[in-house]
């Protein structure tokens with residue numbers, strides 16, 4: 001329902017932050033963000049408002065959670081192997097189109 | 102590679118996605134029958150569609166799109182109000198999603214074509230700026246969205262806005278819709294994927310009484326492909342183990358308590374009221390209205406909105422036959438509806454399921470059923 | 483309730499289903515049989531037999547707003563749009579261009595001269611001479627500043643249509659997708675986006691010439707993905723060629739900043755307009771050759787093979803996201819920023 005995109009805070013002036021979204025910058029309002037925000041933080045943007053400061057460690061935490069979910073649900077393969085396969089798959093996307101022809 | 106890997110690409114890893122799909126399959130094998138779960142979030146549906154995730158779900162899993170898009174469930178007569186205001190010469194600002202949403206006879210896009218001053222904005226701030234730039238004109242912000250979006254509207258309502266700015270609120274409140282679905286006796290939904298961005302505001306704790314009361318597990322999910330798949334794995338696991346618990350699978354954004362500043366802002370400005378959701382039902386507590394103390398900002402109090410010239414009562418009558426609510430509960434299919442493809446088509450939708458490009462009726466209408474693309478492209482190599 | 487009269491809406495001009503329906507229902511009546519490709523084919527232009535060659539004719543009106551935008555202006559678009567339409571039919575040596583302009587009372591002369599200069603520069607890049615024109619001025623409010631129409635003609639020995647795909651053919655996009663539409667959109671809706679969002683508007687006839695030289699008769703279908711974006715082009719090519727088209731999403735070149743802006747606004751870059759790109763269908767055997775020729779050209783450095791034609795699901799476009807597949811709907815109406 002609500003489009004949210006994460007970006008990195010470059011500067012703050014009062015209740016307005018300049019945020020970088022991978023090469024596009026936009027000013028966001030900080031009126032309703034859940035925690036104090038400082039330069040360098042990641043925030044989630046929704047309709048021009050920062051709605052959440054994403055604490056630095058929590059991205060890793062979510063990834064760890066996926067692994068935990070997989071573990072609980074039963075046997076699973078070696079994660080390293082999966083990682084390597086993922087990277088290969090991403091790198092070869094173009095190659096696949098041609099190979100399939 | 103300039104995009105931050107940790108923030109995004111890790112959540113789109115196809116190998117991990119396959120593992121999650123396999124885990125889902127194992128859970129379903131253990132359950133041993135078809136299972137229906139519901140997500141109540143338009144952005145989840147967008148992400149599921151955008152990444153083609155339906156093609157990796159086990160066949161025994163029915164993932165149903167609930168009343169989760171605040172645009173689709175905005176009722177025809179509510180749109181009529183905005184169209185009427187535009188007709189009365191008021192500037193109407195709204196989000197892009199709302200422009201083509203039909204009222205009982207016309208959309209704001211039609212009103213624009215008739216010379217109405219309708220503006221698409223990305224943020225409510227742009228509407229306030231417009232009011233500042235045209236002090237002699239009235240500017241109304243037609244405010245749609247769930248609580249996440251309503252908080253932004255509320256934040257603006259609490260600042261010093263110009264005299265000529267007001268708000269026509271059609272904001273909706275998510276938890277009310279989940280109650281409605283879960284409380285229906287015939288509902289076949291055995292678990293809910295809850296909307297992560299709404300939960301940022303309200304906190305996941307809000308679902309605990311719900312899970313207890315209805316005996317249905319709830320998993321809060323983010324919006325990257327792996328977020329959604331992991332949440333469904335967890336949900337099928339809770340169903341398998343018959344645990345009516347709430348699980349937060351989006352901890353990088355959602356906490357138990359939610360955002361205190363946002364909640365305070367929200368409830369200072371809005372209160373819930375029973376509202377009619379398009380093609381579904383009157384949802385108790387489903388609409389967010391401006392509080393009485395903010396009458397000067399409330400377009401409904403500020404103007405005499407005359408919807409008679411833009412209202413089609415016959416069209417509102419059709420809605421009684423719409424099965425959206427039943428479809429969303431997993432009890433009917435679009436072709437069970439007498440209006441499907443006849444009185445109800447994408448150009449003039451009757452119910453919510455025909456409005457959004459991801460709505461169940463819309464997909465069936467466009468593609469002649471739910472397409473199964475698992476094997477497409479493999480044979481012609 | 484007041485009676486609702488059928489009216490033309492903005493959706494009828496945005497390159498999607500509504501526009502195609504309008505053209506079919508209203509204008510197809512004007513079509514008459516010709517020796518070659520006429521109005522009835524609804525291609526980028528017409529091709530008429532003249533001796534042992536084809537005379538390709540195309541016309542295009544430009545009403546872009548804002549008229550000046552990062553990377554170009556209405557003048558540059560008016561030249562490139564017409565040159566590119568000719569090129570999409572295989573006619574890469576424009577013989578002549580015409581220019582008709584409608585100006586609003588009060589339009590700044592300096593702006594007009596700026597637009598003229600940019601037309602001149604673009605025409606020189608494309609090697610296309612202007613040969614005649616027309617000027618009209620209308621009252622205030624009767625048009626939005628300036629409307630431009632250009633017509634182009636060119637001779638070619640072989641016509642490439644947009645209907646030539648067969649199962650097994652590969653599709654090449656000549657560079658990054660979505661640059662033009664994103665640049666326009668961020669300006670038009672005052673989104674306050676700062677960053678390098680620039681239109682790609684450019685004449686692609688030189689690039690297409692290189693592709694045709696490398697691929698010869700194996701270049702079987704071409705389309706410029708303007709309004710409606712790459713998705714719109716593929717829908718037309720799939721429908722007219724009676725094939726399915728499957729896109730490998732990860733192979734589609736998109737600039738970081740365009741993807742970021744698109745994500746923020748909830749828009750798929752595949753639906754966003756381009757003004758300096760071509761979608762080229764090639765028989766598989768020649769695909770690598772054509773790709774190499776494109777990449778050797780300054781405008782084609784980021785060209786990529788991104789899709790292929792299949793015999794299943796004729797007329798539809800399927801997107802393989804790497805995680806799963808879905809049908810890519812035909813674009814409808816103007817793209818707008820979304821909240822959900």
Ligand code: SF4
Pocket residue numbers: 380422423424425428435438439440441442445446450451452453454455456462
């Ligand atoms: S076809 Fe239309 S009226 Fe029928 S259930 Fe679907 S949305 Fe409702």
